[in-house]
Amino acid sequence: MTVSIHVSGDARTAVQTHVPRLVADLVASGITAENPSLWGPAAEAEASKRLGWxxxxxxxxxxxxxxxxxxxxxxxxxxxxxxxxxxxxxxxxxxxxxxxxxxxxxxxxxxxxxxxxxxxxxxxxxxxxxxxxxxxxxxxxxxxxxxxxxxxxxxxxxxxxxxxxxxxxxxxxxxxxxxxxxxxxxxxxxxxxxxxxxxxxxxxxxxxxxxxxxxxLDEAEAISLNLAEDGSENFGLILGAALAGTSPLRDKVAIVADGTHIVGFADWAEQLIAESTGKDGKGLLPVVLDVDSPELTEGLADVQIVRLVANAGEHHLRERHPGEVLVSGTLGALLLTWEYAIAVAGRLLGIDPFDQPDVESAKEAARGLLDDRPEPVSPAFVEGGIEVRGTPGTLTAAGTLAGAVEALLASLPATGYVAVMAYVDRLALPQLAAIRDLLAKRSGRPVTFGWGPRFLHSTGQYHKGGPADGVFLQITADAPGDLEIPDRPFTFGQLIQAQAAGDAGVLAEHGRPVLRLNLTDAAAQVPTLIDALR
CATH class of the missing domain: 3.40.50.10490 (Glucose-6-phosphate isomerase like protein; domain 1)
Incomplete structure (x- = not known):
């Protein structure tokens, strides 16, 4: 078989509870037949033109x-x-x-x-x-x-x-x-x-x-019959139920590559999950982890761990991971399986998995800033050359970078998450990715990390449309050298700053706490930033 999935704990209960109903409702064959009514009347118009996959x-x-x-x-x-x-x-x-x-x-x-x-x-x-x-x-x-x-x-x-x-x-x-x-x-x-x-x-x-x-394509074709059949062994139904059917819902999906031959799968799955499910105040938040990330040992009740392994059956026999979902398979087969699974998850969550109503808001805000070119908002304060801005609640510990970070984390709900959004040159500043584990260890909660503006086309939908339990750390940097965009009245440096400011503004309008840190000399100031976060 080109795919193997093993479930235990709450995920197993979810599969036992929901898969029989999904089978009886002919959901798998309905998806394959491109039936747009599977997600309810409100979703039918969009689903009718989004099932060609x-x-x-x-x-x-x-x-x-x-x-x-x-x-x-x-x-x-x-x-x-x-x-x-x-x-x-x-x-x-x-x-x-x-x-x-x-x-x-x-x-x-x-x-x-x-x-x-x-x-x-x-x-x-x-x-x-x-x-x-x-x-x-x-x-x-x-x-x-x-x-x-x-x-x-x-x-x-x-x-x-x-x-x-x-x-x-x-x-x-x-x-x-x-x-x-x-x-x-x-x-x-x-x-x-x-x-x-x-x-x-x-x-x-x-x-x-x-x-x-x-x-x-051969790998995807090999799993197609399984995914189309209304049966208890359908991997799309199993995975969809494991992800979206737990009770209470484990709505943070921690994805970790643990022996799989596939490189970077979690980053692809992140967009599929977040943009498909994060809307109407609901959703599944994908959290991309390493094998030693803090969230894997915290025992968090709202986190569903999904391990991408070399062989789910053998992995389960060799090492028990109660409550986890183990997934293995060929790349083509897994791409198609996860697409089916997230369509199933949308049905279980009661949302339209094919629209993205909040993605455009940040784009419009950025375009507005590029058109109007308002004067930059003055920082609340500057420490070590790092400019600090934020929504009011994040600046209550006025005057220090460490205090602002503390205030942001203090606003984190008990079942919330931290999102780090780095609008920087990731080739020049890869060490910023270390912030994720630092904040996860410090907060005891799931932390996502996204390079901007890339994540706007991925988790950006969940940030605005999903549950209102996130707090947001935005990092920007003054570019050491700008670059013109031919036949455009703005540069790449102005574009990325407008995208960051627009995103922060939309998050603030949605009532999300946002702390914005701008590095005026990024290479020199990253150590200071990491120390403050530590």
């Missing part, structure tokens, strides 16, 4: 030969470096596919000017840019494409020979690509971004980078 294996088969032929064409011309400009569903699936396959794909899912400069300086003469956007209007992807077009022309390279477009039919990006003469792959418009792993969005950049996308 169940046909992705068959629809995507012709892509295998097309992508292979284009890859050979590029290689014959000495072009072997693939860069992907894409956000959320347009980049997360290619990231896990290529990492697992062990092939190189440069992921460009940031607006930090340092990351753009580093990418543009890396083997431009042998680079192909894949610009991938479902809507065709993603601001980050549009800006990245503009930068590469300009760089190619400056190097005497025709952009038409080096840019590949992946988008939906009729999108602004398709219209631009047609006018410019770019190679274009059109995806199924009846598939949402986070469900697009096995469509052109996941397959084109991965295949161009050298991953075996035919094998990936």
């Amino acid at each position: 169940v046909e992705a294996v068959a629809v995507s088969r012709p892509l295998v030969a097309e992508v292979s032929a284009l890859r050979e064409e590029f290689l014959a011309a000495g072009i072997d470096h693939i860069v992907l400009a894409g956000m959320g569903g347009s980049s997360l699936a290619p990231e896990v596919i290529t990492k697992t396959a062990g092939v190189e794909l440069t992921i460009l899912d940031s607006t930090a000017p340092g990351q753009l400069r580093a990418a543009l300086a890396d083997r431009l003469e042998t680079t192909v840019l894949v610009a991938s956007s479902k809507s065709g209007g993603t601001l980050e992807t549009d800006s990245q494409r503009r930068a590469y077009e300009s760089a190619f022309r400056a190097a005497g390279i025709d952009p038409v020979s080096r840019i590949v477009i992946v988008t939906d039919p009729g999108s602004p990006l398709e219209q631009l690509a047609t006018a410019a003469g770019y190679r274009t792959f059109l995806a199924d418009p009846d598939v949402g971004g986070r469900y697009s792993a096995l469509t052109a969005f996941g397959l084109v950049p991965s295949g161009l980078a050298g991953a075996d996308i035919g094998e990936l």
Whole structure:
């Protein structure tokens, strides 16, 4: 079998309770038949145009030969470096596919000017840019494409020979690509971004980078019959019930890679879970952990631990993990299984798993700041060059960085979580990721960590639409050098700052506590920040 799942404790009870009803209600076959009524009348309109992913294996088969032929064409011309400009569903699936396959794909899912400069300086003469956007209007992807077009022309390279477009039919990006003469792959418009792993969005950049996308589709096809059958052994029903059917609900899903051969799967699952379920004040919060993260030993009653292992059956026999969910399988099979499972979870939670009503709010706020260019809000205080701003409750311990952090954590509900949102150049400041474990140990609660603006296309929906029990630590940094966006009245540095400020503003409007720390000299101030958080 290409997938194995073992459940125990509350997860096992959830499976025993809900799977028989899901089987009786013909949920699995209903999803496969693209029945939009499974999530209730309010969700039917959206679901009716978002279930094309169940046909992705068959629809995507012709892509295998097309992508292979284009890859050979590029290689014959000495072009072997693939860069992907894409956000959320347009980049997360290619990231896990290529990492697992062990092939190189440069992921460009940031607006930090340092990351753009580093990418543009890396083997431009042998680079192909894949610009991938479902809507065709993603601001980050549009800006990245503009930068590469300009760089190619400056190097005497025709952009038409080096840019590949992946988008939906009729999108602004398709219209631009047609006018410019770019190679274009059109995806199924009846598939949402986070469900697009096995469509052109996941397959084109991965295949161009050298991953075996035919094998990936074979793996997904091998589990398709199991996922379509209304039976107690259906892995999509089992996993969906284990995640969303516990009582009381363990609504923090801690995902840890513990022996799996798949690299980065939790980051892909994070978007699928958070953006699909985090709405109407409900949801499942994915928390990506390492094997030694503090949350795994805290015994938190609202945390469901999911371990991605080499073999769920053998792992269970060798080492008992009461109350945990153990999952193993091939990558293609697991991608499709989790898509089914989260659709099932949406039904159990009573929400529409296919819309994302709060994602646009932060984008609109950022665009408003870019259009109006208001004067920056003065910091409440500055310590060691770190500018401190925040919602009123986070600044009650006025005057010190440590006090502000203490005030933020003091506002954390007993069943809440901490979200760290780092709008910085993660290539230059990877050590910031250590903040996650520090805060988890200090708070005794689950902590998520997201690089901005990437997470806006992932957990950003949950932050605004999910349960109102999060507190938010936003970290920004003054860029040591900015970068122009061709034919735009703003720079990449201004864009990322506007995205951060817009996100913080929307969170504040939703009543979420937000502490904003801006590093004016990031490299020098990170140790000070870590000490304050410790």
